[in-house]
Amino acid sequence: MTSIALASGDWRVIAQRLRTDRRSLLAGAVLAAMIALVLLGPLLSPYRPYEQLDITHLVHAPPSAEHLLGTDSYSRDVLSRVLSGGRVSLAVATSAVLIEVLVGVLWGLASGLAGRGIDTLMMRIVDAGLSVPRVLLLLALLAAMPSVPVWLLVLVLGLTGWFGTARLVRGEVRTIRGADYVLAARALGATPARLALRHLLPHALGPVLVASTLAVGQVIVLEAGLSWLGIGVQPPQPSWGNIIGDGYEFIASAPWVSLGPGFCLVLVVLAVSALGDGLRDALAPRQLPRT
């Protein structure tokens, strides 16, 4: 007798699989270290991220014991800016993904539970959203705005990214809303809200978790791209994207300005992606001997 362990929905089993997967462990450790670094940034950073230390003598100083990642064209300490910018980049990405998940899950649940007409309408809206390249959509929206405070950037990033999540959740809801155990809950007199939260949503949670982990990586890159273009996080507030942008002009003479934040960006995105893949594997159904 075998049983499918994912189908058990037993989170202990999933945690156990993650703990025994070396890739996920490494990715988790890297990510935890980076998060700890940027959170503790204000305590660790040797200088203030906005401070122009010595505009006459310290412009583009190469990495040294005093300035581990060198200084930029305004004589600011790059390490301090990377730590501070990391807070911004990670906070923007995770908040935007939270909005994505919230809107996507609600939209998907509603669409999955709705009748034919409303479901079709809601999914055509999703199709429309998915049919426009996200970068173009973002460029158009952000370029149209006179100024882009960080909260608005988060909102715009979140509201352009939920379409995939909505479709994912709707699909999961459709596949199990006719399942016997869902019928049993209806026969018990469960309200639609109870059905959605207790029986349908938990089924969709695994795939949503995987998708949103991977989405964090995407949004970090997106935000960096937008900031590099100058329409994301606005200077002098640092983010990894605009620090890379600042250094771009001097990439030949002072490569350290871009390389420091670039390295952090790549490391975090790789770690997030690896963790997402690990989660996907851990959540995949597989046959286990019956316990």
Add this chain to the structure above:
Amino acid sequence: MSAPLLSVRGLSKDFPIRGGILNRVQGSVRAVTDVSFDVAAGETLAVVGESGCGKTTTGRCILRLVEPTAGEITFDGVDLRTLRGAELRRMRQHIQLVFQDPYASLNPRMTIGDTVKEGLIIHRLADGAAADKRVQSLLDEVGLRPEWTKRYPHEFSGGQRQRVGIARALAVEPKFIVLDEPVSALDVSVQAQVINLLQDLQRDRGLTYLFIAHDLGVVEHLATRVAVMYLGRIVELTTAETLFASPIMPYTQALLSAIPLPDPLAPRDRIVLEGDPPSPANPPSGCVFHPRCFHPGKDVACTQAVPPLEEKAPGHWAACIKQPAGTTDFFLPAAALRSRRAAVSPAT
């Protein structure tokens, strides 16, 4: 007989068939056609028939899990079809369902304790420690260990899961339970245990059952009365005893002759029906059974008029125009049945 607990009149259910580029409705399948029956408090009405005859749909219409196309369903004096929203959810406490498939019917992400507890919470019958205690006593009542509440469905066998499904239904103290082939997916030895459990529960709690089955052997043991369905219609309805002793309908006779005998060497006359059950999307005219019927009196009239379900003998309804009312004189190739009964109980 006093007023029945459940009364079904003229129940029909059509499922639309969609197709084509525009996904338009192109036709319909008549899953259930003009079904009427009563169930008295405390009895077990069995509904039998082959796959696709509409027995499961009938059960789900009673529970309003499937919206009937037409007909009346009266439960305990209340017209179920008029109930909406919260009223309907309150009524659900009184009518419960046990499923055929013990694997699909339990939420794999919930412990069995939470599954059984859900009804208690929905209907505010108990909460906190009192609810946990109720769950434990329910598990005990269906023959499971009370300390298993924290376990997940995948940790149990099919028979044990079916007991969890029964405990879930019992939790809300229903009067009426639709048992939708509750033992068909189980091993024969486990079937007997679950059947005995269902009988004990009926006795102890005064439950009324609608027992859907395709296995007449199980029905004979459990049912008070039996309704035989064919292609969405009830074709014969009587007490279990009468049905097994003197079935009127040729279809019922064929079903009875198909019951396996414990003795493989016993002589038997199987009635083997010709052909397949017709498609419910395109049912035959007149008596839906006429293409497969072996009644010697079968003639062109059978292909024209839909036979009404008539009381041919007291308490014995059948839908056959070749069977005159008021007689118990059947054409019957009864040898088939006699040989079966002789093999089952040589004394009679």
